[in-house]
Amino acid sequence: xxxxxxxxAAVDRLIRKAxxxxxxxxxxxxxxxxxxxxxxxxxxxxxxxxxxxxxxTVTASDVRLAVKSGR
Numbered sequence: 001x002x003x004x005x006x007x008x009a010a011v012d013r014l015i016r017k018a019x020x021x022x023x024x025x026x027x028x029x030x031x032x033x034x035x036x037x038x039x040x041x042x043x044x045x046x047x048x049x050x051x052x053x054x055x056x057t058v059t060a061s062d063v064r065l066a067v068k069s070g071r
Contacts, residue, residue, distance in 0.1 A: 011029075011035070042070060043066075049062040
């Protein structure tokens with residue numbers, strides 16, 4: 001399944017929660033890759049917001065702002 005950070009079962013549950021009856025392993029792996037890439041992008045932006053505010057700690061507000069700015 002590769003070296004994904006997100007566990008297969010968690011990604012499988014996300015797809016099922018969206019309405020899928022069955023989920024292939026390839027689908028779960030593909031979504032995990034996309035989510036990890038997006039998560040890293042959002043995290044990097046959130047880190048920049050924290051640095052701009054002269055903080056070392058990334059807050060939930062930084063993450064939310066990063067998501068909004070990435071749209």
